Amino acid sequence: MPACDAFDSGMGMTPEKTGFLLRFHGERGRAALSVHGAGFNEIATLAWVRAGHADSRAETLLHPLERSYYVTIPAERRRNGYLLGRHAAKYALGAETRAVEVCIEAGSMGQPVLTGPGCGGRELSISHQDALACAVAGPATTPITLDLEAVDPEHTEAILAKTTQRERALCGIGLDGDTDEWATVLWTAKEALSKFLRCGLGCNLQVLEIGDLRKTAERLEGHFRNFPQYRFISWVPAPGYVLTLVLPAALELSVSTSNDSLFSKDAKEDISDVGFAFRHSADS
Ligand SMILES: CC(C)(COP(=O)(O)OP(=O)(O)OC[C@H]1O[C@@H](n2cnc3c(N)ncnc32)[C@H](O)[C@@H]1OP(=O)(O)O)[C@@H](O)C(=O)NCCC(=O)NCCS
Known part of the structure; x- marks a missing residue:
């Protein structure tokens, strides 16, 4: 059971x-999350990418600094995870057309540190699991972290x-x-x-x-x-996976229906993927 x-x-x-709950349909997707409470009313973005997505190429995704690190990663699994995680992160940032200008370096604790055009005042969290990676990006005023596990x-x-x-x-x-x-x-x-x-x-x-x-x-x-x-929210975004978000306890989270220009029409359609939960964990 x-x-x-x-x-x-x-x-x-x-x-x-x-x-809110989102199902990770398709090869890649993202959704706007409304983060509100304690005087804040912000939009964060949750994005996911599956391994093998056509745009998962180091040349078009990685900043030169990221790339110089990427080529030194000895283990193929870790190298692929790094690339897929960066892909999800840059998709969450809406930076896919200028991905090489955005740099996500590892801070002294390993945490992702974001620099580049349009990145001021924003933070993100990344998780990758072989075939699937996801990331959440949003204002530093309302931080959210995540972890995805098979x-x-x-x-x-x-x-x-x-x-x-x-x-x-x-x-x-x-x-x-x-x-x-x-x-x-x-x-x-x-x-x-x-x-x-x-x-x-x-x-x-x-x-x-x-x-x-x-x-x-x-x-x-x-x-x-x-x-x-702090509090956490867990659900099954895809069969065989659990995703958990952690955020300040004073904040509420819901799928946003905002017309934020970050989202393409296709991406907005991802937002409608609500209503799936653990009861669907046996889906094929
Ligand atoms: C940080 C940690 C929780 C990541 O979890 P994970 O399931 O291994 O990996 P995930 O794919 O979910 O997350 C990896 C991402 O977390 C982020 N991350 C790494 N260290 C982080 C930290 N200290 N704070 C916030 N984010 C961190 C990075 O963005 C990383 O991706 P990247 O290296 O490709 O940029 C885990 O690796 C850890 O605990 N590391 C510390 C080492 C340690 O003490 N291990 C003991 C294990 S019992």
Whole structure:
């Protein structure tokens, strides 16, 4: 039984208003996210790209500095991930026609640092998983980070070994839920928080402990025990994957219907891909 069904079938959580969820259809897509609350009303962009997209070429995507790093990456898997992640990031920035002018360097903690025309005051977060990469870009005033993982049963045991009893109880692990999917939700939430904090996972993972988790109409949401000022939102954007966003707890997130000029007609159509959640995780 997928995680969402476990929620639906009596985890004692109250469904709330419909939130946003996006399905990663097609080879590439993006959607405008409305980020609002605490006096802010901003637009961020979530973009995704699949491996093999025709525009995934280093010559047309990478800034000279990125390219000089790219050619030194020894492992092909890492090299491909780097390129696909940069592709998603530049698509999220709406910079595909001037991608080589935008530079995403690694900061001292490995975090993406953005420079280039139109990039002032903007931040982004990147995640890549072999065949799929995604990125979220938006104003630095309303930061969002993300983590995408493939649901891999071979990783479940190692993930669960690093969870607390409280987390396992929250997720219904040990009952009859889909343990692999639950474990991936926990892991992506911690990875996305570690990107927000910039510490990565090189810390005591208990510090990143999840404090609460609930099901709204179409997504899983939660907070962190030691960081109540942040929250996370998880869903299944494509079969076999879990995506988690972390953002300030005071901010609401929804798919925007804004006419932001960043979006092409095609891209706007991506925005209509709402309404998919864990209950669709078995889609082919
Ligand atoms: C940072 C980390 C959480 C990334 O997660 P991941 O699942 O490995 O990889 P993802 O594809 O989701 O994310 C990679 C992107 O995160 C970003 N990133 C890397 N370090 C980051 C940091 N400290 N803060 C914010 N973002 C970071 C980068 O943009 C990176 O992509 P790029 O290198 O192509 O630019 C993880 O690699 C990590 O913890 N690194 C620290 C090393 C460590 O302590 N490892 C112990 C593992 S138990």
